[in-house]
Amino acid sequence: VGDRSQVLASRGHPSGEINMAEPPRTVLISGCSTGIGLELAVQLAQDPRQRFQVVATMRDLGKKGMLEAAAREALGQTLTVAQLDVCSDESVAQCLSCIQGGEVDVLVNNAGVGLVGPIEGLSLAAMQKVFDTNFFGAVRLVKAVLPGMKKRRQGHIVVVSSVMGLQGVVFNEVYAASKFALEGFFESLAIQLLQFNIFVSLVEPGPVATEFEGKLMEQVSTAEFPGTDPDTLRYFRDSYLPASRELFRNVGQSPQDVVQAIVNVISSARPPLRQQTNARYSPLTALKAVDPSGGLYVRTTHRLLFHWPRLLHLGLRCLGCGCLRRRVQPR
Numbered sequence: 001v002g003d004r005s006q007v008l009a010s011r012g013h014p015s016g017e018i019n020m021a022e023p024p025r026t027v028l029i030s031g032c033s034t035g036i037g038l039e040l041a042v043q044l045a046q047d048p049r050q051r052f053q054v055v056a057t058m059r060d061l062g063k064k065g066m067l068e069a070a071a072r073e074a075l076g077q078t079l080t081v082a083q084l085d086v087c088s089d090e091s092v093a094q095c096l097s098c099i100q101g102g103e104v105d106v107l108v109n110n111a112g113v114g115l116v117g118p119i120e121g122l123s124l125a126a127m128q129k130v131f132d133t134n135f136f137g138a139v140r141l142v143k144a145v146l147p148g149m150k151k152r153r154q155g156h157i158v159v160v161s162s163v164m165g166l167q168g169v170v171f172n173e174v175y176a177a178s179k180f181a182l183e184g185f186f187e188s189l190a191i192q193l194l195q196f197n198i199f200v201s202l203v204e205p206g207p208v209a210t211e212f213e214g215k216l217m218e219q220v221s222t223a224e225f226p227g228t229d230p231d232t233l234r235y236f237r238d239s240y241l242p243a244s245r246e247l248f249r250n251v252g253q254s255p256q257d258v259v260q261a262i263v264n265v266i267s268s269a270r271p272p273l274r275q276q277t278n279a280r281y282s283p284l285t286a287l288k289a290v291d292p293s294g295g296l297y298v299r300t301t302h303r304l305l306f307h308w309p310r311l312l313h314l315g316l317r318c319l320g321c322g323c324l325r326r327r328v329q330p331r
Contacts, residue, residue, distance in 0.1 A: 024053045024078070027266070028095075028104045030086050030141065031111030032056035033063040035210035036160060039259040040108065042070045044266070045079035051267075052106075055099060057084035059111075086111045086137030092144050103152070104145045106266055109138040109182075110160045114216045115174045118232045121225025127174045134178035139185065146198075155198040156271060158262060159186050163206045163281060167288045167297060170305065171240050190273055199271040203262050206281035207252040217244065239305055243312060250320030251280045280319050 027044055031037040041056035054074075056067060061083050071079045082098055085091040096102050113133045115126055138159060149155030164172060165179030183202060190200035207213070221241055225233060261277040276282065288297040304312040 022051075024051055025105035026053045026055065026099060026103060027106040027108060028055045028057065028099070028141075028145070029108040029110055030057050030084060030137070032067055032081075033058040033060065034066065036205075036208065036255045036258050036262075037108075037110040038067050038070060039255045040110070040262055041067065041079060042074070043259055043263055045071055045074035045077075047078075050078060052078065054079045055082055055095075055104075056080070057082045057095060059083070059085045084111075086140055087132050089140065092140055096144055103148050105154070106156045106158065107141060107145050108158045108160070108262070108266075109141055111137055112160065114213070116172055116216060116220045117223060118171065118225050118228040118236055119173055120232065121223070121228040122174065130174050130178050131181070134175070135181045135185070138182060142189070149198050150196045153197045155196075156201065156266065157186070157189075157193075157198065158201045158203060158265060160258075160262070161186075161202045161204045163204050163276065163278075163285055165202070165204060166285055170301070171236055187273065200273060201265045201271045202274045203258070203265060204274060204276045205253060205258045205261075206276070206278040206284075207248045208255060208258055209248060209252040210255055213248070217241070235306065239309065243305055243309070243316075246313060246316050250316045251278065253278050283319065 029037055029041050029044075032041045037056070037058075041054050044052040045054040045056075056071075056079055058064060058067075058081075061081070064081050067081060068075050075081075082095050083091065084095040096104070111133060113130055115122060115130045142157060145155070145157075149157075159182055161182050162176075162179045164176040165183040168176050186200050186202055193200060221237075225236075228236075258277045261275060265271055265275050276285065287300055288294060290296055304315065
């Protein structure tokens with residue numbers, strides 16, 4: 001949304017290109033103990049042009065070892081590790097107080113938790129935890145950094161959303177709802193923030209092969225989900241779980257792929273409002289775009305999962321090799 005070249009021009013750079021004389025931008029990233037957050041923090045901190053000063057945060061500093069090892073010589077130079085619980089006002093305030101001037105140029109809302117399974121077998125407390133972290137955690141950070149960004153009339157808010165913020169996915173109802181909430185909130189906020197030369201970007205990965213996803217799938221495959229009827233449990237275990245593993249196997253991205261997309265968004269003179277990271281997944285999101293009523297997507301997904309599993313298997317293999325994507329792309 002918008003054009004950062006206008007901001008740069010107002011700071012003496014009419015071309016809209018970032019001058020090497022410019023001080024590095026302070027980037028605050030949540031959820032950096034593993035996966036996308038860790039990889040992003042390291043890549044920005046090791047930027048050859050030293051354009052970024054990274055504050056990599058995590059709820060439990062006992063898990064900082066992997067990040068510090070990956071950062072190598074950047075640690076203590078262009079990368080600082082800090083404690084941050086996005087579910088705590090006090091923790092957010094404490095983290096910002098440790099940043100020189102308390103000024104954040106780029107906020108990356110990456111912290112998140114997942115929840116998969118039949119809705120009858122999930123507690124309301126577990127659902128609330130998802131929203132507390134995925135949605136209210138992001139909102140809490142934005143509320144903390146926005147006054148400074150507005151005062152300076154510059155800033156960039158990057159949100160690690162998901163394709164599940166664009167379309168619902170069976171047995172992922174609560175997680176998808178938290179991402180839908182992010183999409184609506186930040187799209188609405190983006191309109192106002194353009195007036196302050198602050199940009200909002202929603203980065204939307206599809207399946208990502210991370211430790212986070214692996215542990216989640218391992219846990220749900222053996223979970224009991226009390227209160228769930230036998231038919232629904234059978235659909236979950238015999239239809240959804242195999243299809244999900246197939247999806248990750250054929251269409252999944254590495255964290256590095258997603259990180260590169262985020263780096264491109266942060267570095268862009270014209271940051272997009274939305275950026276999907278996985279072109280192989282685009283035919284699945286296109287199903288919803290073709291029919292605004294949503295009926296085509298729901299009916300097709302239902303039939304593939306519950307009635308045509310062999311066709312689903314073939315389709316996912318085609319997505320993996322790219323042949324289906326080439327067929328559906330407009331000329």
